[in-house]
Amino acid sequence: MKNSKAIKAAQGTDEGDIVLSVRDITVSLDDKLILDKLALDIKRGEILGFVGASGAGKSVLLRTILGLLHKQAGTIKLFGLDLDKASDIERLRIDMRLGVLFQHGALFSALTVQENVQVPMREYLDLPKKLMDELALLKIELVGLPPDAAQKFPSELSGGMIKRAALARALALDPDIVFLDEPTSGLDPISASEFDELVVKLRDTMDLTVYMVTHDLDTLFTACDRVAVLGNKKILVEGTIDDMLKSEEPWVKSYFRGKRARQLDLAARA
Numbered sequence: 001m002k003n004s005k006a007i008k009a010a011q012g013t014d015e016g017d018i019v020l021s022v023r024d025i026t027v028s029l030d031d032k033l034i035l036d037k038l039a040l041d042i043k044r045g046e047i048l049g050f051v052g053a054s055g056a057g058k059s060v061l062l063r064t065i066l067g068l069l070h071k072q073a074g075t076i077k078l079f080g081l082d083l084d085k086a087s088d089i090e091r092l093r094i095d096m097r098l099g100v101l102f103q104h105g106a107l108f109s110a111l112t113v114q115e116n117v118q119v120p121m122r123e124y125l126d127l128p129k130k131l132m133d134e135l136a137l138l139k140i141e142l143v144g145l146p147p148d149a150a151q152k153f154p155s156e157l158s159g160g161m162i163k164r165a166a167l168a169r170a171l172a173l174d175p176d177i178v179f180l181d182e183p184t185s186g187l188d189p190i191s192a193s194e195f196d197e198l199v200v201k202l203r204d205t206m207d208l209t210v211y212m213v214t215h216d217l218d219t220l221f222t223a224c225d226r227v228a229v230l231g232n233k234k235i236l237v238e239g240t241i242d243d244m245l246k247s248e249e250p251w252v253k254s255y256f257r258g259k260r261a262r263q264l265d266l267a268a269r270a
């Protein structure tokens with residue numbers, strides 16, 4: 001366990017500590033059932049790693065939580081509020097407390113890094129340009145990018161810098177929870193591990209809650225407090241890495257006790 005916030009996150013069962021609560025979510029796309037009465041909670045201050053086989057429905061769940069896909073049944077509560085019952089203004093306030101880093105960074109290629117970071121500010125806030133410029137520079141610095149990255153276009157950045165710029169944009173409104181969709185995919189192992197360290201540091205300093213879809217075993221072993229595994233349209237298993245290592249569920253067993261995972265486990269315990 002990484003720090004006192006993570007310990008608190010692991011202990012907290014109080015309703016107020018649950019940032020996101022998903023119950024009995026059912027989603028069908030093109031008449032194909034993708035998620036079937038799925039349930040999941042994420043507690044304040046924790047880093048939840050979300051894994052599952054390719055095509056299991058991780059992105060579908062994320063997009064459903066964010067309101068980008070329609071669900072057939074179930075409830076999604078963010079900060080204790082049922083999204084189906086939220087008024088427009090409540091929904092807007094909730095949206096302002098969420099940050100999202102989509103797969104592949106998804107920066108606007110025609111905008112500089114600074115302008116990309118300012119997109120959520122322009123969407124939700126009415127701030128003078130000078131203040132927005134200062135805020136964007138603060139976020140750019142926060143994610144470890146040099147100040148001269150602000151005026152660069154995404155095509156001028158390395159893969160690791162693109163992820164950091166996308167993270168800066170996700171943090172633009174000082175969110176309470178960030179959703180990261182495979183943030184380390186495509187990065188070399190050193191950049192990936194630096195990105196993981198950054199996420200942990202931001203969680204510790206900004207009191208963030210992190211929901212991270214990932215295939216990256218390094219990330220799961222080193223950065224995540226808890227892991228949830230999606231399979232058979234539901235959460236198959238959830239718990240700590242130790243719980244994953246003890247699980248007899250076949251997919252979980254082969255994923256977490258395969259050769260590569262065993263090497264990482266030994267390294268983490270050394």
Ligand SMILES: Nc1ncnc2c1ncn2[C@@H]1O[C@H](COP(=O)(O)OP(=O)(O)OP(=O)(O)O)[C@@H](O)[C@H]1O
Nearest residue numbers: 029030034052053054055056057058059060061215
């Ligand atoms: N908009 C859509 N319309 C129809 N089917 C879709 C749509 N989006 C996803 N699907 C289907 O839903 C299933 C789950 O896809 P999803 O992208 O959520 O998987 P995933 O677990 O995120 O996979 P990966 O790890 O490869 O990113 C797949 O069978 C996919 O083809």
